[in-house]
Amino acid sequence: MAQLAKRAVAVSFIFQFPDGDPSQKPRVALFRRSGKVNTYQHKYAPISGGVEATDATPLATAWRELAEETTLTSTSLRLFRQGKPYSFADASVGRMWTINPFSFILKSAKEGGRGEEGITIDWEHEGYKWFDPDEITDEESFQGVPRLKESLRRVWFDIDLGKDAGGVLAAGLRALQDDHASGARQLASAALEIYLDVIARLDTSDRDTWWKNVRFTAWHLWKNGRESMGAPILSVVLSSLDIIEKHLQLTTESSLSTEFIQQVCAAIKQFAQQRHQSGTKIANAFTSFLEQTFPVSPNKPLKIVTLSSSSTITASLSLILKSSASRPLDIHILESRPLFEGVSAARHLSTLIQDNNSSTITVHTDASAALASKDAHILLLGADLIDKAGNVSNKTGSLPAVLAAKHVSPGVKVVVLSEKEKVLPFDPPGHEENDSEELVRGWRGMLGPEMELQGVAVKNVYFEWVPARLVDVYLTEDGAEGTEHVEAWAREVQEKAGHLFDHL
Structure with a gap:
């Protein structure tokens, strides 16, 4: 088998919230790729493009590709979330892809943007359509690019966390982003409170899924709260995960009890008290x-x-x-x-x-x-x-x-x-x-x-x-x-x- 060519790409999902209210459920735009592109012709996809050597970061790639393929810039968009990068192989196109997911919010005219009127697609796409995020699947009948839902779930975490826990995390991230009065240490304390609230709301019926979700929640708090002040947030969530992992080692149950969650949260709260010293x-x-x-x-x-x-x-x-x-x-x-x-x-x-x-x-x-x-x-x-x-x-x-x-x-x-x-x-x-x-x-x-x-x-x-x-x-x-x-x-x-x- 021929060696796969490695390619890093930035993929950008564009969200639109009802009346600009981020607490409401949004719709997400997917763009149908044209027959002129090299891969995945006529498939639904987010705005995508290769990370070039001249791009300072994958986020810079995302902004460049958005401007090239939709004419949208920071005047019409604002960064919503970044997702954890991941990789997968697709032998059908000879690629080993590394995906850097991002999401952006389309600004309305009231917010200084142009709304949907500001979208002008280029030759790489033959159209676009708005979807409920829950409608998007990786099934062949949906006609999306490979791992489309996997990319989406990394910026729209309600898919994995559920509406309740996902809503708490989303509100918590907005609170961290909007807090321009607290110092980094105080923000980390606030992030820890948000983390505890999310942990208490996650589904515990499958131990492995729960453990993955608490780690993803921690990652989002670090990267999508206030990343410029995120070092102490990273520190407190890593310490919390260390506590959780040690508790998991003491049980072999495939599902986790309410008592287990209470014990974990109590141990994290004790760590929070010690941190003040x-x-x-x-x-x-x-x-x-x-x-x-x-x-x-x-x-x-x-x-x-x-x-x-x-x-x-x-x-x-x-x-x-x-x-x-x-x-x-x-x-x-x-x-x-x-x-x-x-x-x-x-x-x-x-x-x-x-x-x-x-x-x-x-x-x-x-x-x-x-x-x-x-x-x-x-x-x-x-x-x-x-x-x-x-x-x-x-x-x-x-x-x-x-x-x-x-x-x-x-x-x-x-x-x-x-x-x-x-x-x-x-x-x-x-x-x-x-x-x-x-x-x-x-x-x-x-x-x-x-x-x-x-x-x-x-x-x-x-x-x-x-x-x-x-x-x-x-x-x-x-x-x-x-x-x-x-x-x-x-x-x-x-x-x-x-x-x-x-x-x-």
Whole structure:
């Protein structure tokens, strides 16, 4: 038999929800391939195309193919979900396919799109039709491409999880995506609550199917919640799956009892409680670091510059401010536009300095990073994500703050306070583009409600990267660490994820 040619493709399902309401059941568009394409002529399929070497990611492939084959762009579509990639062989066409599934929502005119009127198909298709997702099968009579339902189920998980559990997961993903106030650690806690709710609703009549579904649910929480802040979500679902797997090893039953599910959920809740202890450990590590690194007169304030509103940083500073025996702190916080998280952090900390009158707090504009950092001892960063090389993703403005501080205060220590669960061993996601209206609303407050910027693009990117070479130390629940420790944690997480997700 001839060797099969390996080919990676991106497949994109286009969904349309009634009245734009994602809580309702949608319909999905399938496109009938023309007689001019090389494979699967006249079969129903999602928009599909090969991943080229020039494509940055399979998602970039998906967007390119959508534009080429339907003329739809981000003006008319928004990303709905990504699905777990999978592979299969089709000897009839001489291919070993790797499928990267994606789904998109077709925007209505009310949402700034053109709805169905915006779809113009090219020569690769001879038409398209809308279907109820439940109507789609892999039976020959449906006339779909091979593994059509398998691709669909990876982005429309109601097929496997059921309407009840699938609805809870879908609502939970939307909540995570829309939460722009919580930090990464808080989002992980919310994801864990969603996970427990889904687990309690899954069908338990078949043990193997249940185990597959709890792993798929975990994968979706990681990849389709807030992936830019997804490292701690990955960590908590991997820990939960480890707990579940150990419980499964203790039973040989082919179906799982209500008592078993209750025991699993109780164990996961106990893990969630234990997880909260890491914040206290990091705060203690920070206190020890200050005592060892800056053994100066207790009457001389220690100048700390930070930004945004990391719960880890706030807890660490709070511990010092609450201690009557601690040295005074001179805290400078950048306001952190557009949501002014830095102002929120300052407001919280200000309630504590009444008992520590020698400490001070000053809020600065983001553009004042250099002025704020003059004579600083420490530039304190949180982390939404740390990659396997130790590079830190944090609130936009972090990199200018670090560079400015190192320029005006060459002796400054750049300190990252983070739980180990923020380490991600995989390629990090791209920049997260957020609603430009968050910026525009602030401008209208100053310039008037009718203020418009015709023909001007407004960018609202939440996170940016600080290279590991600019970080002096990572303070975690295990104390002061370096990049070699980050690399070890990353390998550990990668092995766990591979064990639990690779064969889905």
